[in-house]
Amino acid sequence: MEMNTIDKQINPQSILSVISASHIGPSLVLDQDAHWKENELPLNADRLVNEVMGQPMRRAGRFIKMVACGGLSCLKKVSPGYLNGKKTGIFLATGLGNVDEIMPFITEVFKKGGGFPSPNQFANSVSNAAAFVLARICEVTGTVLTISQEELSFETALWMAQGYLESGQIELALVGGCDIFTPTVEEYRERVNLSDKNSREFPMGEGSSWLLLGRDEQENIGDILAVGFSDKSRVSEDGSSNVGRIAGMIPQDNETLKKNRILLPGFRMKKTAADDWRQHGWRVEDYLPCCGIHSTAAAFGIARTLQEKSNTLFLHYNGQTSDRQAFVLGTTK
Numbered sequence: 001m002e003m004n005t006i007d008k009q010i011n012p013q014s015i016l017s018v019i020s021a022s023h024i025g026p027s028l029v030l031d032q033d034a035h036w037k038e039n040e041l042p043l044n045a046d047r048l049v050n051e052v053m054g055q056p057m058r059r060a061g062r063f064i065k066m067v068a069c070g071g072l073s074c075l076k077k078v079s080p081g082y083l084n085g086k087k088t089g090i091f092l093a094t095g096l097g098n099v100d101e102i103m104p105f106i107t108e109v110f111k112k113g114g115g116f117p118s119p120n121q122f123a124n125s126v127s128n129a130a131a132f133v134l135a136r137i138c139e140v141t142g143t144v145l146t147i148s149q150e151e152l153s154f155e156t157a158l159w160m161a162q163g164y165l166e167s168g169q170i171e172l173a174l175v176g177g178c179d180i181f182t183p184t185v186e187e188y189r190e191r192v193n194l195s196d197k198n199s200r201e202f203p204m205g206e207g208s209s210w211l212l213l214g215r216d217e218q219e220n221i222g223d224i225l226a227v228g229f230s231d232k233s234r235v236s237e238d239g240s241s242n243v244g245r246i247a248g249m250i251p252q253d254n255e256t257l258k259k260n261r262i263l264l265p266g267f268r269m270k271k272t273a274a275d276d277w278r279q280h281g282w283r284v285e286d287y288l289p290c291c292g293i294h295s296t297a298a299a300f301g302i303a304r305t306l307q308e309k310s311n312t313l314f315l316h317y318n319g320q321t322s323d324r325q326a327f328v329l330g331t332t333k
Contacts, residue, residue, distance in 0.1 A: 019078060021307050028047070064098065070207075150320055155327075166215075172212060175211050178208040198268060231324065260311060261280075
């Protein structure tokens with residue numbers, strides 16, 4: 001299946017129902033905007049673990065704890081037994097992965113004279129460990145994938161889940177984005193490849209935000225209408241040249257046309273072209289002050305919008321430092 005582009009019309013068969021959503025930002029407060037400071041990160045995640053899991057998670061690193069708390073909190077919003085008998089997949093998006101676990105493992109292995117990492121170090125360093133732990137906690141036995149495409153990781157995970165659902169390989173998809181703060185601030189900014197030229201000025205952050213998606217669900221909080229990708233050479237830096245084309249993709253039914261329109265600019269979207277978007281009926285809303293810059297901040301912005309903004313048509317737009325841009329178009333009830 002080819003990736004959608006902004007030139008294609010919305011395929012009704014590709015629309016995803018959002019059954020539930022959750023978002024956790026650097027304050028580690030579930031589904032709320034809360035005060036946090038960059039120089040105080042990372043906060044201890046054990047309180048969040050006890051709140052969501054009801055008990056401590058032993059032998060698990062911070063990245064695994066954040067993934068588990070985010071995914072499980074999303075599933076807790078559906079009725080008990082909702083997943084029973086349904087083929088469910090997990091799609092974990094992350095730009096940097098579990099760096100906090102990988103670095104000690106590598107340091108131990110390659111230290112002078114050779115080292116012997118502990119079994120816990122090895123288990124926590126495996127790239128798909130967090131998604132596996134989440135699958136075990138949620139008793140999911142379907143597709144379990146970790147997707148890493150830098151700052152477009154969450155959009156890519158949505159696109160992959162869309163394909164699995166459309167083909168009937170799964171009935172539900174738990175899709176999330178998780179990246180955690182890795183000290184120091186300067187090293188974290190370097191890992192994400194941030195500069196004044198390629199991103200906007202916001203503090204660094206972290207998050208674990210998730211959506212539970214299905215097809216033709218009666219009880220949902222919104223829909224993902226389209227996930228699209230385009231080469232930078234074909235669009236302007238801020239995506240303003242695509243306003244008309246994206247507007248042309250929007251369903252012209254009365255219910256959609258009456259919705260409020262919100263543009264969610266990603267941290268690579270240096271110029272928001274507010275006037276151009278507003279002329280097409282869009283209001284620009286920046287979610288980054290609530291979660292800070294991290295590779296999968298898009299997951300936070302989209303999940304937060306689905307939970308907090310009713311009767312809304314939203315568009316998330318972001319790009320990579322190379323030549324790739326992506327958008328997610330959706331609606332809330």
